[in-house]
Ligand SMILES: Nc1ncnc2c1ncn2[C@@H]1O[C@H](COP(=O)(O)OP(=O)(O)O)[C@@H](O)[C@H]1O
């Protein structure tokens with residue numbers, strides 16, 4: 001049930017990556033994601049791909065959960081790839097009536113697909129090795145310099161953390177409601193695309209009400225445990241850079257550098 | 267001491283959810299609050315620690331009026347709710363138990379010590395790094411209780427914490443709370459709609475429609491079958507056995523109200 005929606009799911013294991021300072025992980029992954037849009041060679045992407053596989057192995061995740069995590073973006077991926085293939089002007093390599101495929105289009109589609117896949121790999125590495133509270137604390141610490149301009153760092157990071165927490169909950173609820181409505185005769189997988197979309201509408205309202213109800217209960221429980229928004233609180237987990245963090249930073253920067261300067265191998 | 271002084275509370279105008287309620291709980295005392303669904307139990311729970319404030323009358327905790335400083339009340343009174351799934355904030359059991367300690371600004375070393383101690387005491391130490399949502403119902407509730415006990419409250423309000431559990435875990439949680447409260451001189455308000463559970467409790471407050479109907483030991487509360495029926499509370503089976511015995515042997519005392527002693531006597 002839970003395993004179906006692996007997106008943004010923490011993997012309850014202990015690994016080298018789990019032990020890194022969350023701030024280091026957040027920043028390194030952030031820069032890698034930006035880098036993905038500047039790498040210009042297939043060999044550069046290959047290096048990043050191998051690096052991501054290396055990290056996934058290191059994080060003790062199994063590959064089936066990685067695959068599940070990219071499933072949700074598959075539709076987006078196919079859509080953009082097809083769009084690029086058919087609508088990019090350039091040297092025509094295939095033509096049938098008014099349908100044209102260009103070499104540039106194919107190349108762009110490949111690049112975009114690779115970027116999206118790598119993007120989800122690297123975010124998977126972050127979220128599977130960093131718990132929500134670590135993400136919140138790390139994020140809060142990173143943006144805390146903004147506090148001097150009156151930016152509500154604690155509130156924003158808490159909001160992000162709670163939204164993250166609610167993603168799997170929402171999927172679970174949707175699944176549960178869908179099953180309940182199917183048992184009452186609703187059909188979600190028959191008919192045209194429009195009919196199917198329509199059959200999801202009755203799902204939306206109970207889902208929304210449920211989510212609001214649960215959020216309300218969580219807010220009450222947090223308040224009952226002494227949480228006051230904006231109030232200073234201690235951190236249970238100490239965030240301190242250690243040797244392994246510097247090692248991680250060094251290796252990542254090295255890999256990033258190589259992926260930029262490497263020559264195309266074809 | 268928790269003291270309710272002629273407390274009235276309404277969610278909607280003209281419809282009291284709690285009406286003219288008076289009662290006291292001393293530190294170290296174990297009091298049960300018994301009432302059917304919708305009788306106002308959760309409302310009373312929320313009034314004890316300032317999550318809700320009375321419309322009329324006053325709630326005092328150790329002399330502090332909830333209207334004056336609801337925040338102090340939250341550190342004095344810990345509440346655990348019915349559904350643990352709606353209360354978890356942390357990704358791991360450890361993070362979740364630490365949440366309240368962070369809010370109380372407990373220093374890191376002390377917080378780690380408390381988490382260690384309370385999880386050892388409740389037998390959930392081996393789950394520290396696991397997801398709270400993966401545990402069984404009884405274990406989940408232990409995590410929720412640990413999160414509140416770690417804050418070292420003077421009073422504990424348990425709002426139907428066993429309602430979703432099987433009878434065996436129900437008994438286990440009840441006994442655990444009972445002994446821990448005794449060891450630490452914590453005043454407890456044990457809220458339930460299951461009359462079986464509170465038979466061993468010395469002081470039971472019976473409520474219906476937000477009003478106190480009766481207060482006393484199990485003998486006084488459970489002997490009037492007709493009254494219980496009118497407020498939607500069942501007569502505990504064990505109490506029926508006890509009354510039966512009492513008619514035969516008038517020397518039977520309420521002290522013998524336990525399965526083993528009654529069986530012996532039979
Ligand atoms: N948030 C709310 N808004 C309006 N009415 C409420 C709310 N919560 C409870 N009530 C009403 O107040 C009464 C007491 O509810 P509650 O304290 O939850 O009872 P119990 O916990 O004994 O089941 C019920 O009639 C219920 O419908």
Ligand SMILES: [Mg+2]
Pocket residue numbers: 307308309425426
């Ligand atoms: Mg209730």
